[in-house]
Amino acid sequence: MTDIFDVIADGTRRDILRLLLDESANGDQGTSVTQIVSELGISQPTVSKHLKVLREAQLVTVREDGQRRFYSIAVGPLEQVDDWLVPFLVDAYGDAAPDIDVPFAPLPSATVHAAEVVGRAAASAKHAVTNAFKRR
Structure with a gap:
């Protein structure tokens, strides 16, 4: 390839x-x-x-x-490029990385809902892990 x-x-x-x-x-x-x-x-x-x-x-x-x-x-x-590039943006900008506006068709509502559920679960897990390390 x-x-x-x-x-x-x-x-x-x-x-x-x-x-x-x-x-x-x-x-x-x-x-x-x-x-x-x-x-x-x-x-x-x-x-x-x-x-x-x-x-x-x-x-x-x-x-x-x-x-x-x-x-x-x-x-x-192009996900290969994204996977390679994102760490550089995170290193350069940290949490202040600029939002990238890509004009694609809106996602179906079921997909949006699933993404929100996964996002909340990930945020909750991150919070739990962060607190566990703080207690040590």
């Missing part, structure tokens, strides 16, 4: 990913190559070359509709 950092090191690929992310916030069903070419002002062969690299790294998905292809961002592989 291609190293994710090598893939996102290229500025054009980052521009494509940003465009796809922005378009996904609008609830679209993918972005056409023609739209990417138009928005970024680069040639169709260049866009296609970069989309191939992004596809191979599984950072984008493609939906075919006749002769046209529509691309969408797949954020899963």
